[in-house]
Protein backbone atom coordinates (compact mmCIF):
# COMPACT_ATOMS: atom_id res chain seq x y z
CA UNK A 1 0.00 0.00 0.00
CA UNK A 2 1.22 3.52 -0.82
CA UNK A 3 2.38 5.58 2.13
CA UNK A 4 1.86 8.86 0.28
CA UNK A 5 -0.08 11.14 2.60
CA UNK A 6 -1.80 13.32 0.03
CA UNK A 7 -4.94 13.48 2.22
CA UNK A 8 -3.14 15.05 5.21
CA UNK A 9 -5.45 17.61 6.82
CA UNK A 10 -8.49 16.30 4.90
CA UNK A 11 -11.63 15.01 6.58
CA UNK A 12 -13.29 11.95 5.03
CA UNK A 13 -16.77 10.63 5.86
CA UNK A 14 -17.37 6.98 4.96
CA UNK A 15 -20.93 5.68 5.35
CA UNK A 16 -21.30 2.02 6.21
CA UNK A 17 -17.69 2.30 7.35
CA UNK A 18 -18.16 -0.31 10.06
CA UNK A 19 -17.88 -3.33 7.77
CA UNK A 20 -16.66 -4.76 4.49
CA UNK A 21 -15.89 -2.27 1.71
CA UNK A 22 -16.56 0.77 3.92
CA UNK A 23 -14.02 -0.39 6.51
CA UNK A 24 -11.50 -0.97 3.71
CA UNK A 25 -12.17 2.56 2.36
CA UNK A 26 -11.66 3.99 5.85
CA UNK A 27 -8.31 2.18 6.13
CA UNK A 28 -7.14 3.23 2.65
CA UNK A 29 -8.08 6.90 3.19
CA UNK A 30 -6.53 6.98 6.67
CA UNK A 31 -3.34 5.50 5.20
CA UNK A 32 -3.20 8.59 2.91
CA UNK A 33 -3.43 10.86 5.97
CA UNK A 34 -7.18 11.61 6.10
CA UNK A 35 -9.05 11.99 9.37
CA UNK A 36 -11.85 9.47 8.84
CA UNK A 37 -15.38 9.69 10.22
CA UNK A 38 -16.85 6.19 10.26
CA UNK A 39 -20.62 6.58 9.82
CA UNK A 40 -22.65 3.47 10.56
CA UNK A 41 -25.85 2.44 12.32
CA UNK A 42 -23.89 -0.34 14.04
CA UNK A 43 -22.33 1.63 16.92
CA UNK A 44 -19.91 -1.08 18.00
CA UNK A 45 -18.60 -1.63 14.46
CA UNK A 46 -18.27 2.11 13.81
CA UNK A 47 -16.28 2.58 17.02
CA UNK A 48 -14.06 -0.44 16.32
CA UNK A 49 -13.12 0.73 12.81
CA UNK A 50 -12.75 4.34 14.00
CA UNK A 51 -10.27 3.17 16.64
CA UNK A 52 -8.39 1.09 14.03
CA UNK A 53 -7.92 4.11 11.73
CA UNK A 54 -7.45 6.67 14.52
CA UNK A 55 -10.62 8.44 13.37
CA UNK A 56 -14.06 9.01 14.89
CA UNK A 57 -17.40 7.21 14.87
CA UNK A 58 -20.71 8.76 13.75
CA UNK A 59 -23.56 6.50 14.78
CA UNK A 60 -26.39 7.21 12.35
CA UNK A 61 -29.26 5.28 10.78
CA UNK A 62 -29.28 6.46 7.17
CA UNK A 63 -32.70 4.90 6.65
CA UNK A 64 -34.09 7.80 8.71
CA UNK A 65 -33.70 10.22 5.82
CA UNK A 66 -36.03 12.89 7.26
CA UNK A 67 -33.39 13.47 9.97
CA UNK A 68 -30.85 14.35 7.24
CA UNK A 69 -32.91 17.09 5.59
CA UNK A 70 -31.25 19.93 7.53
CA UNK A 71 -27.83 18.36 7.97
CA UNK A 72 -24.58 20.28 7.48
CA UNK A 73 -21.67 17.94 6.76
CA UNK A 74 -18.04 18.96 7.11
CA UNK A 75 -16.26 16.60 4.71
CA UNK A 76 -13.56 17.01 2.08
CA UNK A 77 -14.09 13.43 0.95
CA UNK A 78 -17.52 11.79 1.08
CA UNK A 79 -17.82 8.07 0.40
CA UNK A 80 -21.45 6.98 0.03
CA UNK A 81 -21.09 3.30 0.76
CA UNK A 82 -23.79 2.07 3.19
CA UNK A 83 -26.02 -0.51 1.59
CA UNK A 84 -28.12 -3.61 2.05
CA UNK A 85 -29.45 -6.30 -0.27
CA UNK A 86 -32.73 -8.22 -0.67
CA UNK A 87 -33.13 -11.03 -3.21
CA UNK A 88 -36.69 -11.85 -4.29
CA UNK A 89 -38.83 -11.92 -7.47
CA UNK A 90 -40.66 -8.63 -8.12
CA UNK A 91 -44.11 -10.09 -7.54
CA UNK A 92 -43.06 -11.26 -4.07
CA UNK A 93 -40.82 -8.26 -3.25
CA UNK A 94 -41.85 -6.63 0.03
CA UNK A 95 -42.79 -3.00 -0.84
CA UNK A 96 -41.40 -1.77 2.48
CA UNK A 97 -38.03 -3.43 1.71
CA UNK A 98 -38.02 -1.74 -1.71
CA UNK A 99 -38.62 1.67 -0.10
CA UNK A 100 -36.00 1.04 2.60
CA UNK A 101 -33.34 0.27 -0.03
CA UNK A 102 -34.16 3.48 -1.95
CA UNK A 103 -33.88 5.49 1.29
CA UNK A 104 -30.52 4.05 2.40
CA UNK A 105 -28.88 3.74 -1.02
CA UNK A 106 -30.27 6.69 -3.02
CA UNK A 107 -32.03 9.27 -0.82
CA UNK A 108 -29.34 9.28 1.89
CA UNK A 109 -26.47 9.75 -0.63
CA UNK A 110 -28.41 12.68 -2.15
CA UNK A 111 -28.94 14.25 1.28
CA UNK A 112 -25.30 13.75 2.35
CA UNK A 113 -23.97 15.22 -0.91
CA UNK A 114 -26.41 18.11 -0.47
CA UNK A 115 -25.15 18.62 3.09
CA UNK A 116 -21.45 18.41 2.12
CA UNK A 117 -21.30 20.51 -1.05
CA UNK A 118 -21.51 24.01 0.53
CA UNK A 119 -18.28 23.48 2.54
CA UNK A 120 -16.59 21.76 -0.43
CA UNK A 121 -17.53 24.67 -2.69
CA UNK A 122 -16.28 27.18 -0.07
CA UNK A 123 -12.90 25.39 -0.02
CA UNK A 124 -12.85 24.88 -3.79
CA UNK A 125 -12.05 21.17 -3.29
CA UNK A 126 -14.07 18.03 -2.71
CA UNK A 127 -14.21 14.35 -3.62
CA UNK A 128 -17.45 12.37 -3.73
CA UNK A 129 -17.15 8.63 -4.29
CA UNK A 130 -20.33 6.60 -4.58
CA UNK A 131 -20.20 2.85 -4.02
CA UNK A 132 -22.33 1.68 -6.86
CA UNK A 133 -22.00 -1.84 -8.29
CA UNK A 134 -21.95 -3.74 -11.54
CA UNK A 135 -25.68 -3.60 -10.77
CA UNK A 136 -25.52 0.16 -11.34
CA UNK A 137 -24.67 -0.63 -14.98
CA UNK A 138 -26.51 -3.88 -15.73
CA UNK A 139 -29.30 -5.86 -14.08
CA UNK A 140 -29.67 -9.30 -12.56
CA UNK A 141 -33.02 -10.95 -11.83
CA UNK A 142 -34.51 -10.84 -8.29
CA UNK A 143 -32.71 -7.61 -7.28
CA UNK A 144 -35.24 -4.98 -8.38
CA UNK A 145 -34.73 -2.61 -5.44
CA UNK A 146 -30.94 -2.84 -5.41
CA UNK A 147 -30.54 -2.46 -9.20
CA UNK A 148 -32.99 0.47 -9.25
CA UNK A 149 -31.21 2.25 -6.39
CA UNK A 150 -27.75 1.73 -7.91
CA UNK A 151 -28.88 2.97 -11.35
CA UNK A 152 -30.31 6.03 -9.57
CA UNK A 153 -27.00 6.55 -7.74
CA UNK A 154 -25.18 6.54 -11.10
CA UNK A 155 -27.39 9.43 -12.25
CA UNK A 156 -26.95 11.33 -8.99
CA UNK A 157 -23.16 10.92 -9.24
CA UNK A 158 -23.08 12.31 -12.78
CA UNK A 159 -25.20 15.34 -11.87
CA UNK A 160 -22.90 15.98 -8.87
CA UNK A 161 -19.92 15.84 -11.24
CA UNK A 162 -21.49 18.41 -13.59
CA UNK A 163 -22.52 20.82 -10.84
CA UNK A 164 -19.33 20.31 -8.80
CA UNK A 165 -16.80 20.62 -11.62
CA UNK A 166 -16.54 24.42 -11.58
CA UNK A 167 -16.06 24.29 -7.79
CA UNK A 168 -13.19 21.78 -7.68
CA UNK A 169 -15.47 18.91 -6.69
CA UNK A 170 -15.31 15.55 -8.48
CA UNK A 171 -17.85 12.75 -8.23
CA UNK A 172 -17.37 9.18 -9.39
CA UNK A 173 -18.93 5.76 -8.96
CA UNK A 174 -17.02 2.62 -8.09
CA UNK A 175 -18.62 -0.55 -9.46
CA UNK A 176 -17.52 -3.81 -7.87
CA UNK A 177 -18.62 -7.28 -8.87
CA UNK A 178 -18.92 -9.63 -5.91
CA UNK A 179 -16.71 -8.65 -2.97
CA UNK A 180 -15.91 -10.90 0.00
CA UNK A 181 -18.05 -9.12 2.65
CA UNK A 182 -20.95 -9.97 5.02
CA UNK A 183 -23.40 -8.49 2.44
CA UNK A 184 -22.46 -11.25 -0.03
CA UNK A 185 -22.21 -13.98 2.59
CA UNK A 186 -25.76 -13.15 3.76
CA UNK A 187 -27.30 -13.54 0.27
CA UNK A 188 -25.92 -17.01 -0.47
CA UNK A 189 -28.92 -18.78 1.12
CA UNK A 190 -31.40 -16.49 -0.73
CA UNK A 191 -29.61 -17.03 -4.06
CA UNK A 192 -29.75 -20.81 -3.53
CA UNK A 193 -33.50 -20.61 -2.86
CA UNK A 194 -34.50 -18.41 -5.83
CA UNK A 195 -32.25 -20.30 -8.26
CA UNK A 196 -33.24 -23.72 -6.87
CA UNK A 197 -29.65 -24.88 -6.23
CA UNK A 198 -27.53 -25.89 -3.26
CA UNK A 199 -25.76 -23.15 -1.24
CA UNK A 200 -22.39 -24.72 -2.09
CA UNK A 201 -23.08 -24.15 -5.82
CA UNK A 202 -23.97 -20.42 -5.55
CA UNK A 203 -20.43 -19.08 -6.02
CA UNK A 204 -19.74 -21.03 -9.22
CA UNK A 205 -23.27 -21.09 -10.73
CA UNK A 206 -24.54 -17.60 -9.84
CA UNK A 207 -21.97 -15.17 -8.46
CA UNK A 208 -18.93 -15.82 -10.66
CA UNK A 209 -20.51 -17.00 -13.95
CA UNK A 210 -19.87 -13.66 -15.73
CA UNK A 211 -16.47 -12.88 -14.21
CA UNK A 212 -13.32 -13.60 -16.26
CA UNK A 213 -11.33 -13.85 -13.01
CA UNK A 214 -12.98 -16.60 -10.97
CA UNK A 215 -12.67 -15.30 -7.44
CA UNK A 216 -14.39 -12.79 -5.18
CA UNK A 217 -12.87 -9.29 -5.05
CA UNK A 218 -11.19 -8.40 -1.74
CA UNK A 219 -12.49 -5.25 0.06
CA UNK A 220 -8.99 -3.70 0.06
CA UNK A 221 -8.94 -3.87 -3.76
CA UNK A 222 -11.98 -1.55 -3.76
CA UNK A 223 -10.59 0.68 -1.00
CA UNK A 224 -7.42 1.33 -3.00
CA UNK A 225 -9.43 2.55 -6.02
CA UNK A 226 -11.48 4.84 -3.78
CA UNK A 227 -8.28 6.30 -2.29
CA UNK A 228 -6.89 6.86 -5.81
CA UNK A 229 -10.09 8.69 -6.83
CA UNK A 230 -9.60 10.98 -3.81
CA UNK A 231 -5.99 11.65 -4.77
CA UNK A 232 -4.12 14.15 -6.93
CA UNK A 233 -3.70 11.81 -9.93
CA UNK A 234 -7.50 11.72 -10.34
CA UNK A 235 -8.01 15.50 -10.54
CA UNK A 236 -9.45 15.26 -14.06
CA UNK A 237 -11.49 12.13 -13.36
CA UNK A 238 -15.17 12.88 -12.78
CA UNK A 239 -18.64 11.73 -13.77
CA UNK A 240 -17.27 8.24 -14.45
CA UNK A 241 -17.99 4.71 -13.26
CA UNK A 242 -15.03 2.50 -12.33
CA UNK A 243 -15.57 -1.23 -12.51
CA UNK A 244 -13.65 -3.62 -10.23
CA UNK A 245 -15.43 -6.72 -11.44
CA UNK A 246 -12.91 -9.21 -12.81
CA UNK A 247 -14.19 -8.53 -16.33
CA UNK A 248 -17.90 -9.21 -15.65
CA UNK A 249 -19.08 -6.09 -17.51
CA UNK A 250 -16.71 -6.67 -20.46
CA UNK A 251 -19.23 -9.15 -21.90
Ligand SMILES: NC(=O)c1ccc[n+]([C@@H]2O[C@H](COP(=O)([O-])OP(=O)(O)OC[C@H]3O[C@@H](n4cnc5c(N)ncnc54)[C@H](O)[C@@H]3O)[C@@H](O)[C@H]2O)c1
Nearest residue numbers: 016018019020021041061062063081083133178179181183
Ligand atom coordinates in the same frame (compact mmCIF):
# COMPACT_ATOMS: atom_id res chain seq x y z
N1 LIG B 1 -20.08 -6.95 -1.38
C1 LIG B 1 -20.27 -6.84 -2.67
O1 LIG B 1 -20.12 -7.83 -3.40
C2 LIG B 1 -20.64 -5.55 -3.29
C3 LIG B 1 -20.61 -5.47 -4.68
C4 LIG B 1 -20.95 -4.28 -5.30
C5 LIG B 1 -21.31 -3.19 -4.54
N2 LIG B 1 -21.34 -3.30 -3.18
C6 LIG B 1 -21.76 -2.12 -2.43
O2 LIG B 1 -20.77 -1.76 -1.51
C7 LIG B 1 -21.38 -1.16 -0.36
C8 LIG B 1 -20.86 -1.84 0.90
O3 LIG B 1 -21.20 -3.21 0.86
P1 LIG B 1 -20.50 -4.31 1.78
O4 LIG B 1 -20.50 -5.55 0.97
O5 LIG B 1 -19.24 -3.80 2.36
O6 LIG B 1 -21.62 -4.50 2.91
P2 LIG B 1 -21.51 -4.85 4.46
O7 LIG B 1 -22.83 -5.48 4.81
O8 LIG B 1 -20.26 -5.57 4.79
O9 LIG B 1 -21.42 -3.41 5.14
C9 LIG B 1 -22.43 -2.47 5.01
C10 LIG B 1 -22.35 -1.51 6.17
O10 LIG B 1 -23.41 -0.55 5.98
C11 LIG B 1 -24.03 -0.35 7.24
N3 LIG B 1 -25.41 0.07 7.05
C12 LIG B 1 -26.41 -0.66 6.50
N4 LIG B 1 -27.57 0.02 6.60
C13 LIG B 1 -27.28 1.20 7.20
C14 LIG B 1 -28.06 2.30 7.59
N5 LIG B 1 -29.39 2.32 7.43
N6 LIG B 1 -27.44 3.35 8.17
C15 LIG B 1 -26.10 3.33 8.39
N7 LIG B 1 -25.32 2.29 8.07
C16 LIG B 1 -25.91 1.24 7.48
C17 LIG B 1 -23.95 -1.70 7.93
O11 LIG B 1 -24.12 -1.58 9.35
C18 LIG B 1 -22.57 -2.18 7.53
O12 LIG B 1 -21.58 -1.77 8.45
C19 LIG B 1 -22.89 -1.27 -0.57
O13 LIG B 1 -23.39 -0.06 -1.09
C20 LIG B 1 -23.00 -2.37 -1.60
O14 LIG B 1 -24.18 -2.24 -2.36
C21 LIG B 1 -21.02 -4.45 -2.53
